[in-house]
Amino acid sequence: MSTIQPNIEQPVSEEMQLVRRAKRGDDHAFEELVRRYDRNVFRIAQHITQNREDAEDVVQEAFLKAYSNLEKFQEQSKFYTWLVRIAVNEALMKLRRRKPERTVSLDEEVKTEDDSLPREVADWSPNPEQNYNQAELRDILTRTIQGLPPGFRTVFVLRDVEGLSTEETADALELSIPAVKSRLLRARLQLRERLNRFFQKKGNGNGNADGDESSGDGNQ
Amino acid sequence: MKCSEFLNELTNYLDGVLDARTKSELDDHLAWCHNCYVVCDTTRKTIEIYRDSELYELPDDLRTRLRSAIMSKCTASKKSQPPGS
Numbered sequence: 311m312s313t314i315q316p317n318i319e320q321p322v323s324e325e326m327q328l329v330r331r332a333k334r335g336d337d338h339a340f341e342e343l344v345r346r347y348d349r350n351v352f353r354i355a356q357h358i359t360q361n362r363e364d365a366e367d368v369v370q371e372a373f374l375k376a377y378s379n380l381e382k383f384q385e386q387s388k389f390y391t392w393l394v395r396i397a398v399n400e401a402l403m404k405l406r407r408r409k410p411e412r413t414v415s416l417d418e419e420v421k422t423e424d425d426s427l428p429r430e431v432a433d434w435s436p437n438p439e440q441n442y443n444q445a446e447l448r449d450i451l452t453r454t455i456q457g458l459p460p461g462f463r464t465v466f467v468l469r470d471v472e473g474l475s476t477e478e479t480a481d482a483l484e485l486s487i488p489a490v491k492s493r494l495l496r497a498r499l500q501l502r503e504r505l506n507r508f509f510q511k512k513g514n515g516n517g518n519a520d521g522d523e524s525s526g527d528g529n530q
Numbered sequence: 531m532k533c534s535e536f537l538n539e540l541t542n543y544l545d546g547v548l549d550a551r552t553k554s555e556l557d558d559h560l561a562w563c564h565n566c567y568v569v570c571d572t573t574r575k576t577i578e579i580y581r582d583s584e585l586y587e588l589p590d591d592l593r594t595r596l597r598s599a600i601m602s603k604c605t606a607s608k609k610s611q612p613p614g615s
Contacts, residue, residue, distance in 0.1 A: 340604065344597055349588045352596075356586040366592070370600050377604040428537075431565040434572050439579050451583050470577045471585075476545070495541040502569070502576040509572070 329389045333380050340380075344373055347390055350472055351397045357467040358401035360456055361408070368404060372397035387481055391474070394482040398464060405460060428503060438509035454504045458497055465490055466497035531559045536566045544574055 325346075331339035348369060355368035375396050376383075383392055439447055455463055468479045469490070480490045536559050542548050543556050560567045588596075 335608075337601065337605065341597070341601055344600055348593060348597060348600075352588040353586045365586070366596060369596055370603065373600045374603050374607065377600075378607055428565075428569050431568050433568045434575060438575070448583065448585060451580060451585055455580070455585075466580075471580055473581075476547075491541055495538075498541065498544075498573050498576060499537075499569075501580070502573045505576055505579075506572075509575075 325389050326385060329380070329383065329385070332377075340377055343389065347393060348373070350390070351393065354394060354397055354467055354472060355401045357455065357471070358398065358460060358464055359404045359408070361404070364401070364404040364408070368397055368400045371400050375400070388478070391478045391482050394468065394472075394474070395484070398483060402460065428499060432506055432510035434509040435511050442508075450505070450508050454501060457504060458500055462493050462497035462500065465493040466501065469494050470498070531555055533563060533566055536560075536563070537569070540570060540573065543570070544577070
């Protein structure tokens, strides 16, 4: 079975050259860093806050903080990882403000063992996402990931959507590597379980005689 | 290998970071355990679907507006601070 590989590989030296130019006061270099990472920061922010206005604020505040604190960036990690750490903190603050009744923390207690063991093992249709149009699929994926606790959601987004390595994710979230792995496993399994009802094969084992899989199971 | 042991290693398995011996044990388990095979396969699909989904793409007009706002705030913050502070 094929493995999942991170999809972002930034040339560190080029990034660091921009950072050093920006540190010397070259705003064009900083703008290039904004251009390079604004889409990523926006996606991360919107995944965490689940709110477009908040995500826009987070993008602005994260870059402004990065700009103001650039001197403090020690260059021991990628600039992007440092920026993500700032953005995640800003996004969690927004979320806390919006949902003060709920504890929003990356350190929330994670139960082990049973909570993430698959309850339902149903195979999916081949390319199940193709049973839905783009808007339906977007809605399914958004609602499904919204149901995850913020700590799980954040790890999943950084690791699996943005393609940070486990080490970079741990660094950005100030979590241990085992904690990242544990949250990632649970996030992946919970998402899979929640997607079952949309993507599982219809009529498992009933031998659909006409073999037509496109009949009407894409409208919910 | 028990299914629970397989699941504990699922993330490492999907990420391709296991040593050859552990990977081979997991492959053996997958060869006969249909449930774990399905969980593994659908988890991999879950990741791929989210990765390819392009949820929350930043529209070009908003992107331009945000970048311009960021850069003017940055410039303003520099002017409000004495050099070297």
